[in-house]
Amino acid sequence: MDREVQAEYRTRQRNRRWLVASGLLLALIAGIYGVRSTLESSIEGSRIRTAPVSVGDVENTLTATGEVIPAYEQIMTSPIRASIKRVLLTTGTPVEPGKAILELDKSLTQIEYEKMQDQLELKRNGIDQLRMKLNKNLYDAEISDKIKSLNINKLRADIEDSRRLQKVGGGTREDITRAENALKIAELEKQQLENDLTYNRQSMGASLRETELGAQIESKNLKELEHKLKRADIVADRKGVLTWVNENIGSSVNEGEMLAKVADLGSFRVDGSCSDIYADQVKVGLPVILKINDTTLRGQITQVKPAISNGIVKFVIQLDNAQSTLLRPNMKVDVFVVTDRSTQTLRVANGPAFTGKRKQYVYVREGNKAYRREVEIGRSNFDFVEIKSGLKEGDRVILTDLNQYQHLEEISIKP
Secondary structure, rough: OHHHHHHHEEEEHHHHHHHHHHHHHHHHHHHHHHHHHHEEEEEEEEHHHHEEEEEEEEEEEEEEEEEEEEEEEHHHHHHHOOOEEEEOOOOOOOEEEOEEEEEEEOHHHHHHHHHHHHHHHHHHHHHHHHHHHHHHHHHHHHHHHHHHHHHHHHHHHHHHOOOOOOOOOOOOHHHHHHHHHHHHHHHHHHHHHHHHHHHHHHHHHHHHHHHHHHHHHHHHHHHHHHHHHHHHHEEOOOOEEEEEOOOOOEEEEEEOEEEEEEEEEEEEEEEEEHHHOOOOOOOOOOEEEEOOOOOEEEEEEEEEOOOOOOOHHHHHHHHOOOOOOOOOOOEEEEEEEEEEEEEEEEEEEEOOOOOOOOEEEEEEOOOEEEEEEEEEEEEEEOOEEEEEEOOOOOEEOOOOHHHHOOOEEEEEEEO
8 A cells, every 4th residue: 555655646746847847838938928029019219210201203223333534544655666764753743735754765766767867868869870870771762763763864865866876777676676675674673763762761760660669668667767756755745644654764665565644634434334134224325323432423324335245244434524523543433324214203212121022011100109011112223212002202111121020010119
């Protein structure tokens, strides 16, 4: 009997302990849930940011990047192969038209220029000699032709004399035939001489033109080199600021190598770029918004580069205020290309509360309460979100992210 009572007692004690533990666990869960519900159903008013629903325009934009570039930038290159002798100005120095920037060593090019001058003089002297020779040859040929004409006249007179002598019995038929043959030979020789004279005139004229043309080419090469020597004086041709200069004194530079950059910092443009997934949307004439810190500038796309490089589309933006003091060379800016626009529509300032979904929940503050509303979103940009339905003008929308409260229909706002 004692053993049976002891076993029953132990069973009752064990069950009692399980009941107590279960009760404590349930109380703890209920307490945690109650505290959580109390905490999650209210929020400090200082933690939230609101904005009113108003009527206005909303522009749909795509995001791009841009770099501020001077509207005018003169790139100076070396017109000759030379070496840098002196650097007269440093980067950042304002320059005026005609101001020298750096000096090149032009001695080798100067020697080449003088050599070409001598060669041109030789060629011109050769032309004079050739012209005198041609004139002499033509003169000699013309004299020979005149002599041949006189000889022919003499032979014709001899034939007439032979015929008269034959009539009076002082000559024979053979004498006449001999004289006639001599005349024919002389006439053929004169014809040959005239043909040679015509050919010589044409040939000599062509030779003279060829030589003169060669001299003209030499003269043009000389003028070109003279022009390059003048351009080798590296000077600014308009007012601006020296933004870069090759300061490696003594280093050799090849023809066409960049030496300096002078920019007009009074006016700027923007070179924009975006992903090629927007290639069909980026078009000439589209409005563009630039954000520089908290300031916006507007402009439009004036050129879209035809080639896509590494998945990037590049375009040029002309600013409405190209002289803005906010602009600096090579500054990186956020670019928003306006692809569509709604006018006089309900809108509210953009913020973390908007997730990008077409339909979503937001909270509207009314006094010390915030009520959940389902809204339909239209166009959006970095400033505003278009409200298609769910809100009315004057509603104050909480822009703070309240995702952790989305299961609540209303939230208490603590003062």
